[in-house]
Amino acid sequence: MGVKEEVYEQILEILKDAKFPINTMDELIAALPEGLDTTCRIGDVEVTAREAQSLVTEKDFPLKDAKHVADLMVERAGL
Numbered sequence: 001m002g003v004k005e006e007v008y009e010q011i012l013e014i015l016k017d018a019k020f021p022i023n024t025m026d027e028l029i030a031a032l033p034e035g036l037d038t039t040c041r042i043g044d045v046e047v048t049a050r051e052a053q054s055l056v057t058e059k060d061f062p063l064k065d066a067k068h069v070a071d072l073m074v075e076r077a078g079l
Contacts, residue, residue: 003042004079008070010040015066022063025056052077 001009018031029049032038036050055076063069 004074006042007040007079008074011070011073012066014038015069018066020063020065023061025053025058028056028063
């Protein structure tokens with residue numbers, strides 16, 4: 001599995017219990033298991049939600065499901 005696929009799968013797992021649609025950044029942060037400290041790990045690289053939050057803008061809301069979030073994050077991260 002490549003980095004893109006691994007990140008994608010981790011985002012789906014992180015948001016598996018989230019209630020959608022998510023309408024604001026505050027709702028998105030609240031949906032994360034550890035809030036802004038929620039972390040994706042790929043090998044030796046770790047990225048927290050705090051570091052990745054700039055990839056989502058107010059124009060992106062509402063977020064309809066975890067796949068929508070994963071698509072957005074992977075695309076904006078350039079993976």
